[in-house]
Structure formats: C-alpha cells, structure tokens
Amino acid sequence: MKPAVEWRQPLCSADNEAFAADLHAALARVPKAISPKYFYDEAGSRLFEQICELPEYYPTRTERALIEAHAADMAEQFGPGVQLVEYGAGALRKVRLLLDAIPRDGVQFVPVDISGPHLLAACDALAADYPGLSIQPLVADFTRPHTLPPCPEGSRRVGFFPGSSIGNFTPTEADAFLRLAASELAGGGLLIGIDLVKDEATLHAAYNDAAGVTAAFNLNLLHRARRELGADFPPDGFEHLAFYNPAYRRIEMHLRATRALELRVGGEAYAFHEGETLHTEHSHKYTVAGFQALAARAGFSPGKVWTDANGWFAVLWLEARPGE
Known part of the structure; x- marks a missing residue:
C-alpha cells in the first residue's frame, strides 16, 4: 500500500x-x-502558531469558526472529485474542517509552503489522522513559478488560501498572485479568507x-x-x-x-x-466588494461569501474561469 x-x-x-x-x-x-516570507523559518513558524492562539488575534479563531459552521456549504462549491491545493499551508489545521466535509476517496491534497520542516511535520501528523488520504506536499514559494502534481482524472483543481495571508501582499503582488492562481486553478476555484476593514x-x-x-x-x-x-x-x-x-x-x-x-x-x-x-x-484590510473586483480583474468570477456576525472577517468562493 x-x-x-x-x-x-x-x-x-x-x-x-x-x-x-x-x-x-x-x-x-x-x-x-x-x-x-522570511519570517517563516522553523522558529518563525512556531511563533506564528502561538500568535494564532492569542486572545487579541481575532483572525484565526474568527475564520476557523466560519469554516467550521459552513464547511459543508463550502465543500459543495468544489464539486465531486477535487485536487485541493492549500497555499501557504502552515500547520494544516483549518483544512481539516474541509477534509471532514469531502468524501475521502474523492480528494487529493497538495499543501504548498516555504518552510519545509514545518510543512512536512504537519503532513505527517495529517497522514496519521487521515489514513488513506492522498497527500502530496510541495516545499516552494507559491508566489513564484512552481509545478503542481497533475490533477487526477475526473477531478478539478481547487485552491484554499486561508488566514487573510493575501493581505500581506501589495496591491500589485495580490494581483499577480490571483492571476497565477486563476491560471493554475482554471475550471476550478479558490476559497480564500480576507480580513475586513474595522476599528483601529x-x-x-x-x-x-x-x-x-x-x-x-x-x-x-x-x-x-x-x-x-x-x-x-x-x-x-x-x-x-x-x-x-x-x-x-x-x-x-x-x-x-x-x-x-x-x-x-x-x-x-x-x-x-x-x-x-x-x-x-x-x-x-479589504471590503468584500473591493476584493471581488480585484479577483474579477485577475480571472475569477465571484461566488458565495461567508462573514461573521461582527463583520470582521470573510471567506469568499471564487470561480476560476476555464482556460482558453
């Protein structure tokens, strides 16, 4: 086996x-x-995981609650048979909520992260908890040219980019990443978390x-x-x-x-x-309408949106237009 x-x-x-x-x-x-990106050596990755547990740091718990509450609805957007590509995968915690909502035999998981030791340790832990799941980790800078494994026959490629990490990019860099993602996810889609404008x-x-x-x-x-x-x-x-x-x-x-x-x-x-x-x-920090407009210029069509009661965070589904 x-x-x-x-x-x-x-x-x-x-x-x-x-x-x-x-x-x-x-x-x-x-x-x-x-x-x-140079924050994320092994020590930096560990510190970031600690940040995500801090009481002041609302993005992680707010996004996690959104995915937990709406995982089935989010997974429904993927369709049957999916190669799920997580950009900037980190500790692989939030993706578990999606994996629990997808038929195990219908998914191949490709986590992509720049911190090799951190990523591979997280993959080993995931493999132990999800026996039989096809996991193909890629150690790479996902903002630069990289090669994903071939998409399995009968599946479509779906991206997952949680954590409002898109906010770390300049507008020019965000546009470049979204164009790259729209190209390699053509015919599939992208589930992405964004931090919303709020009080200072x-x-x-x-x-x-x-x-x-x-x-x-x-x-x-x-x-x-x-x-x-x-x-x-x-x-x-x-x-x-x-x-x-x-x-x-x-x-x-x-x-x-x-x-x-x-x-x-x-x-x-x-x-x-x-x-x-x-x-x-x-x-x-974005507004939902502003981010959807940015994504549309890069090759995506807006889909469902999930937000918390405070309006602090949003998870968006974006359809990647079929390649020409």
Whole structure:
C-alpha cells in the first residue's frame, strides 16, 4: 500500500543565498523593506502558531469558526472529485474542517509552503489522522513559478488560501498572485479568507499583543539573519513597531532602530539612524466588494461569501474561469 505522503520536492527558493540577496537589497533601498516570507523559518513558524492562539488575534479563531459552521456549504462549491491545493499551508489545521466535509476517496491534497520542516511535520501528523488520504506536499514559494502534481482524472483543481495571508501582499503582488492562481486553478476555484476593514483599536491590539509574541515573531527575522547569514547587530538594537496606516487600509510591521547603529551582513555594513525602520510586513484590510473586483480583474468570477456576525472577517468562493 502506498504511503499517504508520497510526493516531496526539495526546497529551492528560500535558501540562504536567496535570503542573503533579498536582505542586502532590502537594507540598501530607501526606505528599507523586505518580504514577510522570511519570517517563516522553523522558529518563525512556531511563533506564528502561538500568535494564532492569542486572545487579541481575532483572525484565526474568527475564520476557523466560519469554516467550521459552513464547511459543508463550502465543500459543495468544489464539486465531486477535487485536487485541493492549500497555499501557504502552515500547520494544516483549518483544512481539516474541509477534509471532514469531502468524501475521502474523492480528494487529493497538495499543501504548498516555504518552510519545509514545518510543512512536512504537519503532513505527517495529517497522514496519521487521515489514513488513506492522498497527500502530496510541495516545499516552494507559491508566489513564484512552481509545478503542481497533475490533477487526477475526473477531478478539478481547487485552491484554499486561508488566514487573510493575501493581505500581506501589495496591491500589485495580490494581483499577480490571483492571476497565477486563476491560471493554475482554471475550471476550478479558490476559497480564500480576507480580513475586513474595522476599528483601529481592534487592529492595533491584534498586532501588539500583551504577551509580546508578535514582537518576538518580528524580531526573529533578524535572529534568523544572524543564525543563517552571520549578521551582526546589537542585541537590543531593534524593537517591534506595528500600527494601522489608514491611507493604505493596512497594518504595518517594522523593526525600528533604538539608536544609531550598523547592521553587518556578509561583509557589508548598513547604517540605521535612531528611529529608522526595516519594514517587514503589511496586512491590508479589504471590503468584500473591493476584493471581488480585484479577483474579477485577475480571472475569477465571484461566488458565495461567508462573514461573521461582527463583520470582521470573510471567506469568499471564487470561480476560476476555464482556460482558453
């Protein structure tokens, strides 16, 4: 009998060479900014899982409650026979709610994530709990060209992108990802979670938790640079900064220099003046209508929408138009 976890690909896009090149570029530009994908080494992935359990961090529990309540309705949109592709798969918790609503013999699951050890450990746990489920993990940066396994005959490809992770993309990056997804999901669809526009106090608390876990998550990016690239900087040289920028409808996360200092990487020295930041992440907030319009321009047709009673979060079904 074939093992459930049967298809693995070596990590090729988040290696030290790529991290070093992107970090040098980030530190050389004005203003300094780097992709949030470098948060997610093994330590960063663990910290993010802790963030998801924090009382202040509403997105995870709100989205989970939505999927739990409407899983059967969501799964009905997929149709019989599905290759379910989860982008940025992480710990594979929310997808279990969907898998429980789909006939086990009618699904192949393809989780895609940049953090190889974290993904493969999650797949092993999933395989133990779902014996017989075909799981084909792909270690890759899903925003860059990647090759999915062939879609089984008689199935259609459906994407799952929970966690409001689309909010981490700039509008240009979100458009590029949606176009890529519309192309590889052609004839299928995408189930996606988005964080909605809301009061600033709720947003501020979610990214500045009292326990300091989000701060540790943010600072881990520099600690990763020290571990993997030999980066040198004062231990107390940077602090976590997160705030809502209403002009862009987004939370911004930065690492702010506590004083004038140098950050050295690979023989290069980059000066920071006191208060200068390295922009590490943004999290855009959407309206349902605004996001549906963005998706429509990328090749999707709007479908069902599920929202919570507070109007804080939404899960959208988008039909991917058939390829030409």
